[in-house]
Amino acid sequence: MRPDRPIRVLVIDDSPSNRRAITAMLESAPGIEVLDRAADGEEGLKKAIALKPDCITLDLEMPRIDGYSFLRLINSRAPTPVIVLSSYGHPSDVFKALQLGAFDFVAKPATADKAGLELVRAELIAKVRASAFAKKPMPERGGMGPFHTPSVFPVAVTPPTVKRPTKPVSVDTPTIVAIGASTGGPPAVQKVLEALAGLPVCVLVAQHMPPRFTEAFAQRLDGALPFRVKEAQTGDLIVQGRVYIAPGGEQLELGERDGQRVAIVSRPQPTDAFAPSADKLFFSVAKLAKSMARGVVLTGMGNDGAKGVKALLASGAEVWVESQETAVVFGMPEAAISNGPVTRVLPLYALGPELAQAIQISRGSGNHPAFKPKK
Numbered sequence: 217m218r219p220d221r222p223i224r225v226l227v228i229d230d231s232p233s234n235r236r237a238i239t240a241m242l243e244s245a246p247g248i249e250v251l252d253r254a255a256d257g258e259e260g261l262k263k264a265i266a267l268k269p270d271c272i273t274l275d276l277e278m279p280r281i282d283g284y285s286f287l288r289l290i291n292s293r294a295p296t297p298v299i300v301l302s303s304y305g306h307p308s309d310v311f312k313a314l315q316l317g318a319f320d321f322v323a324k325p326a327t328a329d330k331a332g333l334e335l336v337r338a339e340l341i342a343k344v345r346a347s348a349f350a351k352k353p354m355p356e357r358g359g360m361g362p363f364h365t366p367s368v369f370p371v372a373v374t375p376p377t378v379k380r381p382t383k384p385v386s387v388d389t390p391t392i393v394a395i396g397a398s399t400g401g402p403p404a405v406q407k408v409l410e411a412l413a414g415l416p417v418c419v420l421v422a423q424h425m426p427p428r429f430t431e432a433f434a435q436r437l438d439g440a441l442p443f444r445v446k447e448a449q450t451g452d453l454i455v456q457g458r459v460y461i462a463p464g465g466e467q468l469e470l471g472e473r474d475g476q477r478v479a480i481v482s483r484p485q486p487t488d489a490f491a492p493s494a495d496k497l498f499f500s501v502a503k504l505a506k507s508m509a510r511g512v513v514l515t516g517m518g519n520d521g522a523k524g525v526k527a528l529l530a531s532g533a534e535v536w537v538e539s540q541e542t543a544v545v546f547g548m549p550e551a552a553i554s555n556g557p558v559t560r561v562l563p564l565y566a567l568g569p570e571l572a573q574a575i576q577i578s579r580g581s582g583n584h585p586a587f588k589p590k591k
Contacts, residue, residue: 396494398516400544411568498524
């Protein structure tokens with residue numbers, strides 16, 4: 217997209233009132249233009265191919281061609297960043313859409329009050345603007361999604377600095393892996409977790425996502441991975457083979473109770489810019505886990521996690537960052553790198569496997585028994 221013209225958006229929704237509302241939201245923001253509107257997936261596909269918009273907003277439930285079929289077709293014929301508008305009543309639909317290549321999603325408000333509509337408007341505008349940093353598909357490696365940020369400037373990759381212990385670390389004390397992610401994060405988080413399966417780790421995830429969607433995200437991962445994955449609750453034990461997802465709209469931190477490390481979930485403070493917040497999670501992990509922790513910053517817009525990365529590095533923990541090559545949006549990784557020197561900067565297809573290898577080495581053994589099956 218040229219910087220001298222607005223972001224051109226195609227709105228696809230079978231509801232005339234929704235099309236009008238989405239158009240009004242978008243055109244209330246400078247630098248965004250609604251190029252056209254379509255009432256179903258078939259009409260939307262024709263207009264998308266003919267008009268070549270910079271971004272598309274998409275309803276999933278439509279006649280003739282539904283949203284899922286539209287995503288398959290548009291990504292094979294004319295790849296374009298697609299932002300799905302999804303109901304709170306069907307959070308699992310979002311993850312299917314993301315798996316099919318949607319750029320991001322916005323949850324429709326449960327009630328059409330002024331405050332709820334304003335939140336949706338602000339989020340939709342921010343994500344449409346973020347889509348301007350996506351580029352056309354690159355050669356895929358390791359099952360990556362279709363959109364990646366352009367290579368505007370080089371990123372220095374720091375060689376690994378893995379410390380070998382003098383004796384093996386007990387598997388009773390898991391390595392804590394704290395992950396922060398936003399736009400493009402759900403499939404990226406899953407890729408990293410797949411690589412860590414079988415290792416003595418406990419993973420805490422701060423993925424920017426609204427309430428209810430984080431629960432569906434945890435359930436999806438739980439069914440796809442050998443980890444036991446759940447939306448975090450205060451008091452969840454930090455033990456190997458567990459993954460805790462920060463609840464949407466709340467904060468997840470590492471804490472201690474009765475001599476045991478546990479997850480702590482709390483309501484956000486008025487000063488918190490994000491909830492869940494990677495910064496909050498990273499600060500708590502740096503304080504308690506120190507060199508036994510690994511911080512991971514994946515794709516996302518904004519700078520959440522940058523301050524926490526600095527705390528992790530100061531505590532002796534390693535920080536691994538997704539590179540610009542594969543990040544859907546390079547905002548969070550770029551901000552983390554600016555607070556470096558981070559341990560590694562790697563494309564997603566290499567980050568998980570190399571992190572797993574480094575954890576094995578750091579614990580004094582190249583082999584660890586896989587944890588027991590989920591019960």
